[in-house]
Amino acid sequence: MDQTPLIEMCDVALASLQTATGAGIEGINWCVLPETFWVIAGSFGAGKNDFLSTAAGLQHPAKGIVKIFGAETFQLKEEILVEHRRRIGVVFSGGGRLFNRLTIAENIALPLRYHENWTEAEAENSVREILQRTDLIPFTHKIPSALSPNWQHRAALARALILKPEILLLDKPLHGMDSRHQRWMLDFLAKLSDGSACADGKRMTIVATAEDFQPWKDVARQFA
Secondary structure: OOOOOOEEEEEEEOEOOOOOOOEOOOOEEEEEOOOOEEEEEOOOOOOHHHHHHHHOOOOOOOEEEEEEOOEEHHHOOHHHHHHHHOOEEEEOOOOOOOOOOOOHHHHHHHHHHHHOOOOHHHHHHHHHHHHHHOOOHHHOOOOHHHOOHHHHHHHHHHHHHOOOOOEEEEOOOOOOOOHHHHHHHHHHHHHHHHOOHHHOOOOOEEEEEEOOOHHHOOOOOEEO
C-alpha cells in the first residue's frame, strides 16, 4: 500500500475567524496516511472547525505549509485545487450546511450535478443507493428544516459520500445527536474505515473532530 501522506501540515498556524486577532493554534505538524482513522479532540472554541477547513484546503493557514495529495495548497491554481477537494468529503457541523430550498435527495445529488455535470435522471440511481444505505429513503422529498438534527447530520454525511471520496473529514459528527444516532454514526464510520460498498469496498481514510475521546475509543485508531 502506498504510504504517501494524503494530508500534511508543517509548522502550521491556523487562521481564525473566531478570535479578535485572527490567529489560532500554532506549531501544528501532522500527516494523514492512507486508511487511517483520526479523531482530533479539543474543547469548545479551540479551533476545530478552522483546523478541519485548513486540512480540506478550504482555508489558507496563517503560517506554514499544507499539502493535499502531495501538492502545496497555496501554490495550486484554483481549478486544480477544486479537483483535489472533490477527492475529500467534508461534513460540516451544525446540520451540515444543507440547502433548505432543496429536498434531501437534491442536496445529496448536488455534488454529482456540479462536479460531474450529471442530470437529475443520471444521478437518481446513485442518490437512491446512498439514501438506502443511510436509512434516509423516508425523507427523500423533504427539505432539511423538516428533519431533526439527527437526520440532518446523516443527510450531510450522505452528500459527502456521493462522490466516493478518498478522505472523509467530519466536524463534530456526534454533536447534538441522541445516543441511538450516535451509535449508528460510529458503527457506520467503522464500516467505512474497514471497507464499505459506499467506497467500492476500499478502506476510507477518516478524520473527525470531537470534544471528548470517550465515544471513539473503540472505533478510531489515531488520536490527537
